[in-house]
Amino acid sequence: MVNIEPDMEIVAEASDGAEAIALFTKFNPDVTLLDVRMPAINGIEVAAAIRRQNETARILMLSALNGDEDIHKALEAGAAGYVLKNATEEKLIPAIRAVAAGQRWIPQDVANRLWSRRLFQELTARELQVLNKLIKGMANKQIAHAMNISENTVKGFLKNILAKLHVADRTEAVAVAIQRGLIQL
Amino acid sequence: MVNIEPDMEIVAEASDGAEAIALFTKFNPDVTLLDVRMPAINGIEVAAAIRRQNETARILMLSALNGDEDIHKALEAGAAGYVLKNATEEKLIPAIRAVAAGQRWIPQDVANRLWSRRLFQELTARELQVLNKLIKGMANKQIAHAMNISENTVKGFLKNILAKLHVADRTEAVAVAIQRGLIQL
């Protein structure tokens, strides 16, 4: 698809994160196309690693997921653009061009997702751990046991989670967390 | 991608379900490639409609989701094969060939998903409705009000849901339902 364009050329392809970083170092391409979800090292970490190596690297993120968490993390890691995988080729090529020209490329739908994020606060590490137990259907008592803390503490974290996600109960918290990409199924 | 193959040719492309059915009728292609998730009429209904028209139609389903519900529904609707969208082109072409030859094409990972399904019972229409309220974080009382039934009845349905999904509580039910593609977010 890309090679068809007269002014574009694929210089390398990687099948996992480590390879992507290595190939970037070797070829130093004008634009790096990364998939967010990859085995072992995910696209976000790869993007961060590449940017550490080269501050001016132009990275375009590609993802099937549209949860705001991934989008935010990708942009924070230094990606210049973010395109959803359901986009047709017509939408990908201009995105590559824009990123190559040093511009940002954030489609409207992606921008909307990001905007909806402004209301939310970040969850702390412990809160995320609790959230991950929540989606397994674990009761507070079980979570307390699994994390080696008291049930009261679990309740404390849960209260914070409910407040930060703006939801009424644990069930809704799980639904929202999955939708936003806060946790992986 | 397909047109590159010497023995393949794209005879038509549709951007929604209704168009897909119309174009199938017009061109009667050897193989029909369908995306499960489409606006208005989804791929599964399209597949069923096409098979009603032509019992021998060869349909290959393409989907980004790997929940067992979609897979099962697609195959039941008469699709001969099911390929996940994260598959590379190397995997798509042989799938098309297999389906064109009248064979079934179900990749290992898809087959695994289907196999894991054997343990579960189908949810009834009412149970699915309750499940859809559940993921919104609604309490039993609210669900009862929304469905115009008593809270006891809601509890009855909920009990069935928990049993059929093999989960301990409503929170886990939501997580499992989302994972399996039983409900759309």
Add this chain to the structure above:
DNA sequence: AGCCACATCCCTCTTTCGGGTGGGTATACG
């Protein structure tokens, strides 16, 4: 006609949830 799945409702009982309010430590930032 008999059976079965489904939907609907009722009751009791125990556990769990989630809100409220209080306190303690450690660490990091200015």
Add this chain to the structure above:
DNA sequence: CGTATACCCACCCGAAAGAGGGATGTGGCT
């Protein structure tokens, strides 16, 4: 040094959830 934040714990309380039991009516299939 004060302040903020994350982390940890405690007690109380009312509401909700979920497990247990059972009951009724309807419609479809045989």
